[in-house]
Every structure is written in structure tokens, then in C-alpha cells.
Amino acid sequence: MADETIGVVGAGIVGLAAAREIALRRPGTRVVVLEKEHEVAVHQTGHNSGVVHAGIYYAPGSMKADLCVRGVSLLREYCRERGVPYEEIGKLVVAVREDELGRMNSLYERARNNHVPDLRKISKEEIRELEPNAGGVAALHSPRTAITDYPAIARAFAKDVTASGGEVRLGFPVTSLTDVPNGIEVASGRERVRVDRLILCAGLQSDAVAKLAQGGPEPRIIPFRGEYMLLKPEKTDLVRGLIYPVPDPRYPFLGVHFTPRVDGSVEVGPNAVLALAREGYTRTRVSPKDLLGLAAYPGTWRMAARHWRTGIREYRGSFSRRAFMTDAALYVPGVGVQDVVRGGAGVRAQALDRDGTLVDDFRIHRNGRITAVRNAPSPAATASMAIAEHIVHAVFEDASATRHP
Template identity: 85%
Template structure:
């Protein structure tokens, strides 16, 4: 008999990393992962761009900064041990206008505080040595930034859980969460599972599932669809590594960039448009329930009032390849609309506060025996193994979790 049973809702990379950490670090604990889909990593993990972020962007001392830097080390070691793809192809964060240089220098200071390895400033001439086809007047070069295959890592995590005596139960959409004496009862229709502790890693559904557990924190999830173009195979040699813009600090999105993948393809994007459904991977997917829930939330209107101009610009790129590629050509001037085709799509689960603020840092919240991951957007895949350590520490060391 197990000493105790821990349930985890969500078989994305964060949920599976957490299940694996419990299974390996706490012998005698039974772990059960509950996933509504018929396969693991179907949503955010399965649509991830594959970048292993080095920690350049995040506020020093934040969970994002600390867990990303730790997560990179853990992930690299794991991929090497399991012979999973992990290629350090490097990244340029490129300034194309004089007014971006101050923000670029601020990023450099932030990255140094986060102990990003081998980061350096490079000149216009040095940019061309690294990326012969790139534009820009100056850049930060992070040679240790890598790419990987996150769905493959998630599947490996799931195998580790099962091999350690745990269970990954697919086709189990959680419909209720109820406190019972000494534990939690999780239901999917008529099916019931009693656990001693419950950890919620539900991604796009995180606020809905947390609400089932009576977690009344005000954060709501806003789904942003990110659409990509793909360079045609014969033009994939336009870039060698990752080419990013200097991000706008008002937004948690990094802007349109060039991303080589481990399969040899090169993505251009993503944009960031408000999806009309939490799992709205196409423009035509509409969920009246999701839209009504968002419209009833005061933070959504405050967000719209602040950012409607940016929203219109992003939507233009969604419908026009010419508009989409306008920004991309600042970073690789030789690329044209004829060089790309429509590529993949992902949906980002972005937490929104009641005051209309797009929440930047990871948010992990506890209510008794339930721990809810309320906000874990990019770079959560990079940080997944460190997030798992953090959650396990909070769950099993925090007296309020008992």
C-alpha cells in the first residue's frame, strides 16, 4: 500500500515533470496523473516552439528567473542522459532602431544578474559574422540558448512516472473536486478517485479547474493564439540560429522571431491574437462559453482599453502574410512573402489580473491540500523540471498544505 496518493491534473510538461519529481524523490508515494485528452502534451507543450530559454528576459529574483536558470541545467542533463535532442544553436536579441538600444542594454544587465552564461553585446559587423543574412545595428548574443523537442521530453517524463509505479490516466476530464475527510475526491463523470493531495497543472483550463477546488483567486486565463509562418525548405539556410527582437516591456510576448527547429524547419513568428476559445487553434473556433466568461471579467475590458491598437495590428498579421512578414524583414531583410508558407499554431494560456494586468511571473497558489499552478506561460517548458522541484518543496514542506 502507498503511504499516500498524490493526484496531478494535467499531462502537459509541467504536470508530468511534477509527477516524475514526486515519484522519484518520495518513494512510497503513489502518483496519478489525470488528463482529459487521449494523449499527453496535446496542448501548449505539443505546440511549443522548442526553444530552451537561457533566462535573458526575466526580472531578477522572480520565479521565472530563478526557475528558468535552474531548469536549463536540469533539462540539458536530462536530454543528454536520455539521448533526446538538445542543440545549442545560439540566439541574437537584435536592436534594429536607435531607440531600442537602451532597452537592449537593460536586458543585458538583467541577464547578467540572472547569470546567463557567455552572454555578450555584439556590433553590427559581429551580427553579420554570426548571422550573415541578419539585419540590426547591435545585439545580445546568447550562444548557449538551445532548441529541443518538448513533446518527446514530456513522453519521456510520462514513461518515468509509469516505470516508477505511477499512473497516467488518459481520457479523465475532471468535473468536480471535493474535500473529504483526510483528502480530496476528484471526479470525472461517475468515476471517482480519492487522493491525499492534489496538484493542478491544467494550463489553458487552469482557472476553471482551480475554481472546482474552491480556489477563489481572481486570476483568469486569456487564450492568445500564436500563428507561425514556415520558411520554405530551400530558404531554411537564411538563418543559422535564433533571431529575436528586443521585446516591448509592456507585454509578456517576445514578438515575431526566427526559430530553427530540431527537424530542420525554420519558423517565423508568432503573432499574438486573442483566441475566441481556450483551445482555439483556428480563427473559426469559437466558444460562446469562453467568450462570455471573458466578457464578464472586469480585467478583460481594462486590458482591451489599454492594448486595443496592438490587438488590431496583430490581427492584420493573422489575415495578411504581407503584414505578418513586415516586422520579420527588419531582422532578416532578404526574406520575402514568397519564401514562407503558413505554419503551425499554438495557444498561450496567459493569466490576467482583475486590474487588466497581463501577469508576467509564474503563479503557484495553495488552498489546503490543493496546489494550483495558476500562471505558467513561456518559459515554463524550459523551467519545467525546476518548477516541479519548487512545487514538491511547497507541497511537502509547507505546513499549510496538510
């Protein structure tokens, strides 16, 4: 008999990493992963661009910074052990105007504080040596930034869980959570699973599942759709590595960039538009229930009042391929509308506070027997194994380790 049964809601990369960490580090503990879809890594993990972030962007001392840097080393080693692609193709963060140099320099200092390896400032001429087709007046070069296959990693995590005696139960949408003596009963319709403790890693549904656990109503999840273009196959040699803009510090999004994939394709994007459904991967996917939830939340209107100009610009790119590529052409001037086709899209589970603030850092809350991941956007995939370590420590060893940014 197992000493204890731990439930994990959500079979994305963070939930599976947490389940794997428990299965490997807590012998005698039974782990059950509960997932509403019929396969793992369907949502954010399955729509990830595949970038392994080096830790350039995140505030020093934040959970994102600490767990991203730790997560890179864990992920690199795991990919090598399992034969999952892991390619250090490098990244340029490019300033295309002189007035961006101040922000670029601030980003450099932040990255140095985060111990990003081998990062350096480079000139216009050095940009051209690395990326002959790129624009820009200066850049940061991160040669250790990599790309990988996150759905493959998630599937490998799931195999690790089952190999350790755990279970990944698919087709189990959680409909209720009930306290029972010394545990929690997790229900999906008439199905019941009793666990001693529960970890919630529900991604796009994280606030809804936390509500079932009598968790606080905030932060709320706001779904932002990120849409991509794809370079035509004959144009992929225009880009060698990752090419990113200097980000606007007011937003937790990184802007339209060029991303080579491990399959040889090159994505351009994403934009960031408010989706009309939590799982709104297309413009035509609309959920009246999700829209009513957005409209009823004061933070939505406060966010809209603060950022409506940016929202209009992002929607313009969503409907016009020419407008979308106008921004992209600043970074690779030789690429135009004729060189791309529409690609896929992902939906980011972005947490929003009541005051309209887009939550930047990870948020992981513990309340008794339940630990809830309330905000885990990018770089959560990069940091997934480090997030798993943090969760296991918080659940089993020290409740004070759970931080509330």
C-alpha cells in the first residue's frame, strides 16, 4: 500500500514535472495525474514555440529568474539523457532604434544579475556576422539560448510517472473538490478519486479549479491568443537563430520575433490578442460563459482602460498579414508578406489582478492540503523541472517556501 496518495490536476508540462518529481523523490508515495483531455500536453505545452529561455528578462530575485536559470540546467541534462532535441542556436535581442539602447542596456544588467551565461553586447556589424539578414543598431547575444520539443518532454515526464508506479488518468475533467477525513475527494461527474494532498496545475483553467478548492478568486486568468506566421520553406535560411525585439517593460509579452523550430520551420510571432474563449485558438472560437466571466471582472476593464491602444494595434496585426509583418520586417528587413503563410496559434493563461495589473511572476499558493499554481506563463516550460522542485518542497517540507509575489 502507498504511504500517501498525491493528486495532480493538469497534464501539461508543469503538472507532469511535479508528478514526476514526487514519484522519483518520495518513494512509497502514489501519484495520480488527472487531465480533462484525452492526451497530455494539449494546451499551452502543445502550442509552445519551443524556446528554452536563458533568464534574460526576469527581475532578479523573482521566482521567474531563480527557477528559469535552475530549470535550464535540469532541462538540458534531461533532454540529453532522453534523446529529446536540444539545440543551442543562440538568441539576438535587437535594438532597431537608438532610443531602445537604454532599455537594452538595462536588460543586459538584469541578465547579468541572473547569471545568464556568455551574454554580451554586440554592434551593428557583429549582428550582421551572426545574422546576415537582420536589422538593428545593436543587440544582446545569448549564445546558450536553445530550442527543444516541449510536448516530447511532457510525454517523457508522463512515462516517468507511470514507470514509477503512478497513474496518468486522461478524460477526467474535474467537476468538484470535497474535503473528506484526512484527504480530498476529486470528482469528475460520478467518478471519484480520493487523495491525501492535491496540486493544481490547471493552466487556462487554473482560477476555475482553484475556485472549486475554495481558493481566493484572484488572480483571474485572462486568455491571450498568440498567432504566428510561418516563413515559407524556401525562406527559412534567412534566419539562423532566434531574433527578438527589446521588450516593452510594461507588458509580460516579448513582441513579434523569429523562432526556428527543431523541425526546421521558422515561426514569426506571436502577437497578443484577447481571446474570446479560454481555449480560443481561432478568431471564430467564442465562449459566452468565458466572455461573461471577463466582463464581470473589474480587472478586465481596468486593464482595457490602461492598454487599449496596444490592444487595437495587436488586433490590427491579427486581421492584416501586412500589418503583422510590418513589425517583423524591422528585425529581418528582407522578409515581407509574400514570404510567409499563416501558422498556428497558442493561448497564454495570463493572470490578472483586480486592479488591472497583468501578473508577471509565477504565483504558487498553498492552503492546507491543496497547493495551487495560479500563474505560470512563459518561461514555465523552461522552468518546469525547477518549478516541480519548488512545489515538492512547499508541499512536503516547508510551507513557508511557497512565495506570494
